[in-house]
Amino acid sequence: PCINEVKKLAYKAAKANFTVLITGESGTGKSILAREIHRMQGQFKPFVEVNCNAIAPSLFESELFGYIGGAFTGALANGKKGYFEEANGGTIFLDEIGEIPLEMQIKLLQVLQNKTIFRVGSSKPISINVRVIVATNRDLDKEVAIGRFRQDLYYRINAFPIEVPPLRDRKQDLNAITNAILNKICSKFEVEEKGISEEAFKKMMKYDWPG
Numbered sequence: 246p247c248i249n250e251v252k253k254l255a256y257k258a259a260k261a262n263f264t265v266l267i268t269g270e271s272g273t274g275k276s277i278l279a280r281e282i283h284r285m286q287g288q289f290k291p292f293v294e295v296n297c298n299a300i301a302p303s304l305f306e307s308e309l310f311g312y313i314g315g316a317f318t319g320a321l322a323n324g325k326k327g328y329f330e331e332a333n334g335g336t337i338f339l340d341e342i343g344e345i346p347l348e349m350q351i352k353l354l355q356v357l358q359n360k361t362i363f364r365v366g367s368s369k370p371i372s373i374n375v376r377v378i379v380a381t382n383r384d385l386d387k388e389v390a391i392g393r394f395r396q397d398l399y400y401r402i403n404a405f406p407i408e409v410p411p412l413r414d415r416k417q418d419l420n421a422i423t424n425a426i427l428n429k430i431c432s433k434f435e436v437e438e439k440g441i442s443e444e445a446f447k448k449m450m451k452y453d454w455p456g
Contacts, residue, residue: 247410247414247415248410248415248418251278251407251408251409251410254405254407255278255281255282255285255407256285257405258282258405258407259281259282259283259285259286260285260286261405262376263404263405264357264377264378264379264401264402264403264404264405265279265282265377265378265379265404265405265406265407266379266380266381266385266402266403266404266405266406266407267279267378267379267380267381267406267407267408267409268380268381268382268385268406268407268408268409269380269382269408269409269410269411270382270411270455270456271382271456272455272456273409273410273411273412273456274409275340275380275382275409276294276338276340276380278407278409279294279336279338279340279378279380280292280294280338282336282378283335283336283338283376283378286336286376287335290334290335290336291331291332291333291334291335291336292332292335292336292338293328293331293332293335293336293337293338294338294340295308295309295328295337295338295339295340296340296341297339297340297341297342297343297344297345298340298341298344302346302349305345305346305349306349306352306365307320307325307327307365308327308328309327309328309329309349309353309362310327310329310330310352310356310362310363310364310365311324311325311326311327311329311330311362311364311365312324312325312327312364312365312366312367313364313365313366313367315366316364316365316366316367317365317366320366324364327362327364329356329362329373329375330362330371330373332373332375333373333374333375334374334375335375335376336375336376336377336378337375337376337377337378338378338379338380339377339378339379339380340379340380341380341381341382342379342380342381342402343381343382343383343385343388343393343394347393347394347395350394350395350398351395351398353398354395354397354398354401356373357377357398357401357402358401360372360373360374360375361373377402379402385399385403386399411454411455411456412454412456413452413453413454413455416450416454419446419449419450420446423441423446423449424440424441427439427440427441
């Protein structure tokens with residue numbers, strides 16, 4: 246029932262154009278859900294996934310918004326599009342948004358409000374039409390309370406929240422998930438279809454399934 250509720254919310258999100266905030270522990274499938282929301286809205290439009298945890302703090306602005314030629318040492322002569330421009334007309338998925346530095350959060354807020362970006366080194370605004378989906382495994386309420394996440398940005402991205410429950414809260418799904426994965430593996434290696442033994446399945450049901 247709980248994952249069916251997630252699917253219903255995802256379907257509603259795909260039919261609207263609100264910013265979607267997907268929360269849940271690491272490994273619960275937040276990026277898969279983001280891709281499904283995008284696919285239901287228009288799978289032939291661009292989908293750009295950004296792992297905010299993998300970007301150095303000093304590079305956030307140029308990676309998200311791009312830069313013009315000569316904007317800084319090492320910049321390409323012709324400049325470069327940022328992730329928002331790459332996603333124009335489609336969806337940008339900001340995974341682990343809780344990792345964005347405070348100084349970048351205000352610039353991201355302005356982009357979400359004004360639907361325009363500025364490349365690093367340029368004063369010329371660029372209009373964008375991008376569906377924004379964000380995800381985090383952090384408790385953003387607590388992050389706001391201790392000052393690590395801007396409250397105004399939190400309100401802006403929390404327009405349509407979806408929480409993905411951990412597998413331990415829906416162990417009744419284990420049988421279906423296990424069979425689906427096994428079928429894919431058997432098909433990939435062109436072997437006879439196999440099943441999980443009763444003993445193995447009992448052990449899986451007893452496991453705590455973090456994430």
